[in-house]
Amino acid sequence: MPGSSPVTPDFGDQPRLAGSLSELAKGMHLSGILRTAQQVRELKAKGTPVLDFSLGDFSPKYFPIPAKLLSGIVKALESGATNYPPPPGLLSLRQAVSDYVERCSGVRYPIESVLITCGGRPVIYGAYLTVVARGDTVVYSVPSWQNDSYAWLSGAKAIEVEAKSENGFQPTLSEIAPHLKNARLLCLCSPGNPTGTAMEPQAFKEILEAVVDENRRREKLGGERPLFLLYDQIYSSIRVNDNKHRYALALVPASAPYVMTMDGASKAFSATGLRVGWLLAPPAIIAKAGELLSHVGAWAPHAEQAGMTELLKDEAAIAEYRTSMDNAVHKRLGALYQGFAAMREEGLPVDALCPDGAIYVSLQLKLRGKKIGGEVIADNEAIRSLVLKETGIAIVPFQAFGLTQETGWFRLSIGAVSMEEIAEVFPRLRSLLAKISS
Ligand SMILES: Cc1ncc(COP(=O)(O)O)c(C=O)c1O
Incomplete structure (x- = not known):
């Protein structure tokens, strides 16, 4: 009430309250x-x-964002792009991402295999929760960025492979191979955070082929769910030195049913605060990940999506x-x-x-x-x-x-x-x- 003194909440004993929260939160x-x-x-x-x-x-x-992105967002806001976008993303942006990916990699993802999210994190979270059941095994190398948290959130059993400095802290097939037989998800990131090093195309190809082989083995046995690969390439657009980066499907097309690729605008266009990311994956995974993330409200803001569409369509501005x-x-x-x-x-x-x-x-x-x-x-x-x-x-x-x-x-x-x-x-x-x- 105006004039009266404000209510100052007494939240009680906070350490005690913290101790009584869910196991998920406490972990x-x-x-x-x-x-x-x-x-x-x-x-x-x-x-x-x-x-x-x-x-x-x-x-x-x-590192300012591209002028075209800024003007596209302002224009979109001024023309009323302030309501909910469609949960899987604006159709025009999904199309623009598909075109952009083809220009970068020679791989043409159909629109139903592109999901737009609020930055890269929801892609990782959604991908984990879509394919990993409680108790499933997730394999990733360390050092790597926050796989431990996503494994925890999905209730996975984490197998951490310590990568070696002489390999630029990127994992090799021989280090990963012993764990694939029982794994549901393998996570790779190249170029990597924290290392800035990239996987050699040949080394990546060998890992992709091993994922395909493992899935063929499971198909023959029948009944066992697939081994998936989550490929985090959020830094792949930044080009320094030799460009070693390759899209998974460009190297091994047969890996398509198993690979989930995450990417976005955060690092490519210095747009970390704008929150536009995308998942490239088989349509069945996109549909479920999209549904799951719609409950988190993890879609990218409408105007940012419209601005990104403008940018991705403009090859000269990107160059x-x-x-x-x-x-x-x-x-x-x-x-x-x-x-x-x-x-x-x-x-x-x-x-x-x-x-x-x-x-x-x-x-x-x-x-x-x-x-x-x-x-x-x-x-x-x-x-x-x-x-x-x-x-x-x-x-x-x-x-x-x-x-x-x-x-x-x-x-x-x-x-x-x-x-x-x-x-x-x-x-x-x-x-x-x-x-x-x-
Ligand atoms: C390797 C890696 N993947 C994903 C992300 C998440 O990116 P975003 O800011 O788009 O959520 C980051 C952010 O730092 C990252 O370093």
């Missing part, structure tokens, strides 16, 4: 990336300058945007990687992986067991907080992506930094390393 954990982000926010709020390499996002200052965005990504990744490679050449205890794409550089700081100020550096988390405290550089340990080995690997994201900030990294790290003893 979720705060992503290690968000934990770092929280600390960065706290430091910034105190006025401490931070070189923020922690978030897999873009600063609109350095122009690719040139400028890819250039900006390439320059940043290159400068970061070259700087670390130079430190490695000097014999400093660092290593780095040359990125194939995405927006990440993998950095290894071989500091575990060494000392600073008489204190032993125990693990990756200790290295992370030391680097943040001493140099103001925010990085994310691979433990946030499920890696258990304490081998000193970190992800650096270039989406929110300038070239000047990248140049700042090397003197700061060098001065930290000078303070560290064996």
Whole structure:
């Protein structure tokens, strides 16, 4: 009531309430990336300058969305695109995605095999829930992005395969093969988060063929449900160095009944906040995933869908945007990687992986067991907080992506930094390393 004092809710004992929630909710954990982000926010709020390499996002200052996308959204809003879109997505956008995919890959997906969602996350969630039954086995490699959470949400038994740095932390067929016989879902991501490395086309082809073979075996036996593959290619449009990326169906057409491909505008067009993603999959999966996600309300906003349609239809606008965005990504990744490679050449205890794409550089700081100020550096988390405290550089340990080995690997994201900030990294790290003893 106007004039009277507002009601301040007394929510009671919050830790007790938290302990009484569903097992599903209690089993979720705060992503290690968000934990770092929280600390960065706290430091910034105190006025401490931070070189923020922690978030897999873009600063609109350095990575604006395509002008065509912006004008398309504004036009759509002004012309009244403020109501519900059809749950599977605007027909015009599904058609535009299908055309775009054909131009990129030579694969023509029919409209009924394209589902539009509110960014990439609902695609992953919907794909998991559509094919994975409680107790089914899901196989994925670590480090990888949030498969642990989606496996938990779907009640799956997760098999995590630790990928090797010498393979760019991408899994190989020989590492995955022993687990396929009992699996319902295999998840791959290329170019990868956190690594920025891509699967070699031949290695990917071998895995796809193994998925097809496993399904042929099941069909012969009769009765057993298929093995599916969820292929996360959200970073595939960004082109740096050799373009190793291949669409699954371009490599192995026979994999079509089993492959669910996720992609979207978030990373391709620096449009993380606009929320447009798509799933390419067999029509039976699209129909059920669409129905399932309609209950979550996970469709992309109507105006964003209309704007994306305009953009995807305009080949010249896309080509122009690719040139400028890819250039900006390439320059940043290159400068970061070259700087670390130079430190490695000097014999400093660092290593780095040359990125194939995405927006990440993998950095290894071989500091575990060494000392600073008489204190032993125990693990990756200790290295992370030391680097943040001493140099103001925010990085994310691979433990946030499920890696258990304490081998000193970190992800650096270039989406929110300038070239000047990248140049700042090397003197700061060098001065930290000078303070560290064996
Ligand atoms: C590998 C990977 N897949 C999927 C996503 C989800 O993308 P979106 O922002 O479109 O939900 C991300 C986001 O960071 C990602 O890194």
